Amino acid sequence: METLIDFFTGTLGLGPTLALSLAYATAIGSLLGFITVYAMFAIWMERKVAAHIQQRFGPMEVGGWHGWAQSPADALKLMFKEDIIPSGANKVLFWIAPAIVFCGVLAGFIAIPFAAGVQIVDIDLGVFFIIAIASIEVIGVIMAGWSSNSKYSLFGAVREAAQVVSYELPSATALLAPILVVGSFKLGDFNTYQAEHGWIIFSNPFMWIALLVYFIASLAGCKRAPFDLPEAESELVSGFHTEYSGMRFSFFGLEEFVSMLLVSAITCTLFLGGYTLPFNFLDVANLAAPFHLLGVAVLIVKIFAVIFVQMWLRWTLPRMRVDQVMTMGYKYLLPWALFAVAGTAVWHVWMEG
Amino acid sequence: MGSVREYFSNIANGLGSTAKGMAITLRHFTSEPIITVQYPKESLPIPPTYRGMHILEQEKCIDCHLCAKACPVDCIEIESVKHGRVLEWKKFSIDYKKCIFCEFCIPPCPVDCIHMTTEFALATDNADGMVEDMLTWTGLRPEDQAKLEGKASPKKPAAPAPAGGGEGDARSRVAAMLAKRKKEEG
Numbered sequence: 001m002e003t004l005i006d007f008f009t010g011t012l013g014l015g016p017t018l019a020l021s022l023a024y025a026t027a028i029g030s031l032l033g034f035i036t037v038y039a040m041f042a043i044w045m046e047r048k049v050a051a052h053i054q055q056r057f058g059p060m061e062v063g064g065w066h067g068w069a070q071s072p073a074d075a076l077k078l079m080f081k082e083d084i085i086p087s088g089a090n091k092v093l094f095w096i097a098p099a100i101v102f103c104g105v106l107a108g109f110i111a112i113p114f115a116a117g118v119q120i121v122d123i124d125l126g127v128f129f130i131i132a133i134a135s136i137e138v139i140g141v142i143m144a145g146w147s148s149n150s151k152y153s154l155f156g157a158v159r160e161a162a163q164v165v166s167y168e169l170p171s172a173t174a175l176l177a178p179i180l181v182v183g184s185f186k187l188g189d190f191n192t193y194q195a196e197h198g199w200i201i202f203s204n205p206f207m208w209i210a211l212l213v214y215f216i217a218s219l220a221g222c223k224r225a226p227f228d229l230p231e232a233e234s235e236l237v238s239g240f241h242t243e244y245s246g247m248r249f250s251f252f253g254l255e256e257f258v259s260m261l262l263v264s265a266i267t268c269t270l271f272l273g274g275y276t277l278p279f280n281f282l283d284v285a286n287l288a289a290p291f292h293l294l295g296v297a298v299l300i301v302k303i304f305a306v307i308f309v310q311m312w313l314r315w316t317l318p319r320m321r322v323d324q325v326m327t328m329g330y331k332y333l334l335p336w337a338l339f340a341v342a343g344t345a346v347w348h349v350w351m352e353g
Numbered sequence: 354m355g356s357v358r359e360y361f362s363n364i365a366n367g368l369g370s371t372a373k374g375m376a377i378t379l380r381h382f383t384s385e386p387i388i389t390v391q392y393p394k395e396s397l398p399i400p401p402t403y404r405g406m407h408i409l410e411q412e413k414c415i416d417c418h419l420c421a422k423a424c425p426v427d428c429i430e431i432e433s434v435k436h437g438r439v440l441e442w443k444k445f446s447i448d449y450k451k452c453i454f455c456e457f458c459i460p461p462c463p464v465d466c467i468h469m470t471t472e473f474a475l476a477t478d479n480a481d482g483m484v485e486d487m488l489t490w491t492g493l494r495p496e497d498q499a500k501l502e503g504k505a506s507p508k509k510p511a512a513p514a515p516a517g518g519g520e521g522d523a524r525s526r527v528a529a530m531l532a533k534r535k536k537e538e539g
Contacts, residue, residue, distance in 0.1 A: 053382045056389045316378045317371065332364065 003117060027120045031109055035258055040071035042257040045304075046311050053315045081246035086149055089243065093147035097140045098244070098251035104136030105259045112265045113188050115275050115295030126187035127179060130266060131172050134221070134259065138164045141230065144252075145240035156239025160230035163325055164221055170333035171217035177210035177337075177344040178270040191274040199273040204351075206343030211271045213337045215309075218263035220325070222256060224310055226317040229325060264306040268299060272306075275299040399471040404454045406472040407447055409487040413466035416440055420458035420467050426451045429458060433492075442492040449475055450483045 004026060008019035044059070047070070051058030063069025085094055111126040113119040123129045138161055145157020178200045179185060182193045194200060201207050220227035231239035241252040268274060275295030320328070390397060399405075421429040428451035432444035458467055477483060 049382070052387070053378045055381055055385050055387050057387055057391065060391055312375060312378060312382070313371075316374045331360075332367075 024120070031120070032106075035106070035109070035261070038261055039254050039257045040075065042260065042307065043071045043074075043253070044068065045307075046257075049308065049311045050315050053312070075250065078250040079247055083246040083248060084243075086243050088149035090147035090149070093143045094243075095248075097144035097147060098248045098255075099140075100143065101137050101140030101255050102251045102258070104140060105134060105255055105262055107133045107136075108262045109265075111187055112262070113191055113269065113274065114299055116191070116292045118293065118296060119188060122186055122188040125185045127175055127185050127266070127270070130262070131168065131175070134262060135164070135168060137255065137259070141240050144244070148240070148243035150243050152236045152238075153240050153242045156230045156232070156236050156242070159232070159236075159322065160223065160240060162322075163227065163229055163329075164223075166326060166329040167217045167220035167227075167333070170213050170329060170337045171221060173334065173337035173341060174210040174214035174217065175266070175270060176341045177207055180341065180344050181207075181348065187269055190269050191276060194273045195276045198279065199271070199276075201271045201273075204344055204347040206340045206347060207271065209336055210340035210344070211267070213333050213340065214271070215267060215306075217329070217333055217337075218267065219310060219313070220329070222259045222263060222310075224256070224260065225314040226320050227325060228319055229322060232319060234319075260307055260310055261303065264303040264310070265299070267306050268302040272302055399473070401471065403471045403473070404456050404469045406449070406470050406475060406485070407458070407487065408468050408470055409445060410466040410468075411442070411445070411487070411489055411492065413464045414445075415464055415466075417463060419461040419463065423457045423461045425455060425457060426453055428452045436497070439497045440492050442488050442490075445487040446484050447487060448484045450480065 004023035005019050008014050008022050009016060012019075014022065044067070048058045048066070057066075059067030059070035061067055062073050085091060108130040110120045111123045111129050113122065141160045141164075142157045145153040145155075145160070148154070178190065181200055181203050182190055184190075184193075190200070197203065201211055223230050229239075230236075231241075233239075236242070241249055244252060275298045277298060416431065416433050416435075418431055421427070421431050428448040430444055430446050430448070432442075434441045434443060454469070456469060459469060475483070
């Protein structure tokens with residue numbers, strides 16, 4: 001971010017206010033571009049992973065090579081589709097719900113460090129900020145479900161509210177364990193710590209429990225199978241976005257994949273070394289100027305590894321029942337997250353003190 | 354103590370069964386062969402007894418109309434003129450809008466001249482195109498034609514021009530199939 005501001009003030013000789021706004025616009029624009037390309041690729045990847053797990057090919061026609069252009073073609077189609085608003089719907093809420101859902105997830109990326117210096121803002125309470133801002137999504141989903149004036153949408157929204165709010169407890173608690181190790185909420189500090197001391201996942205055995213709990217809870221937070229109860233197409237038609245069509249519908253689909261990216265980025269940054277390489281055999285963060293961007297590639301590879309596991313799990317497990325989801329959250333994940341935090345605290349006092 | 358044991362066995366079962374399931378799906382993802390085919394480019398073999406579009410071996414046909422009588426939906430229409438011992442074909446059409454592919458027309462044929470092929474892709478955007486002409490020629494040899502024209506009977510082009518439109522339509526595919534079958538039979 002500082003490099004960008006320096007570029008606009010120094011090289012182009014602009015005033016500080018203009019430079020600052022231009023720098024933020026550039027950063028957020030490139031972030032949006034990255035997210036769009038990522039989402040198209042992720043949707044294609046999801047279809048391919050699903051297909052190959054079921055011994056199919058998946059999309060093969062559009063674009064020539066293994067149907068790589070299927071997602072852009074679908075996006076184009078959705079853009080031109082009619083945007084139907086049910087006559088009984090609350091129009092204002094119906095309109096803004098997809099935007100709120102999408103913005104809530106998108107805002108989380110502000111604090112994610114993609115490489116050394118490639119971070120829009122290194123917020124002091126970065127982890128806290130991401131957890132908090134990603135919860136806005138729930139409000140959007142409830143708005144979508146309620147304003148649709150359809151019982152299936154409302155059921156989906158209520159399930160979403162119950163599920164996501166419940167699973168924020170274990171996920172936030174599990175994230176306390178790496179925060180205890182590093183002693184900071186700042187996401188940039190996690191990378192510097194892990195470059196020095198190795199990945200946090202190897203710092204103590206309790207961290208594995210924390211990672212597992214966070215991974216499961218984040219799946220529920222993304223509404224991914226086996227926790228896709230808010231959508232539950234066999235029970236609720238399509239859950240909270242039953243009544244949506246066209247571009248607004250595609251925002252909900254996009255949001256699912258973008259929130260997968262967000263939680264995977266958090267998983268990688270907090271547990272799996274961020275943009276540092278294993279054992280830090282090549283100090284990516286301190287390479288000469290353009291090469292420190294290699295960290296972006298490292299992080300993206302790690303993120304896609306986590307996303308692949310999410311997809312793999314989705315095509316392995318059937319959907320859970322509502323009471324099973326609640327049992328899982330409160331009776332299994334939350335106690336184990338607390339156990340992991342307590343274990344981490346004791347371990348580090350024992351080892352270091 | 355029972356409930357505590359149940360709690361931990363639930364965790365073990367959950368993790369164990371998930372791991373087992375993921376191992377299975379990973380095996381399918383990596384090593385199991387893909388079993389679907391890319392349909393328009395390749396297709397699974399269709400059994401030879403499949404009841405698809407008909408073909409008529411016109412030179413065998415004796416104009417007995419038994420197939421048309423057997424048809425439960427009356428989709429076969431036959432018209433012909435007899436010039437002494439020479440048979441002139443006017444029409445032998447099957448209306449695929451009506452045809453139910455029941456195969457009832459096949460067994461009654463005394464000379465075994467009507468068959469069903471494996472051709473099933475009959476979809477078209479034109480309902481008139483669903484009435485398929487089974488005839489490949491009028492049944493008149495050039496000398497018969499000359500004789501008839503001498504008698505000043507209704508004129509009919511003598512050329513054995515196969516009916517049907519472009520390359521891709523079902524009729525021409527069936528014609529190609531018939532030609533291939535004849536070649537194999539020698």
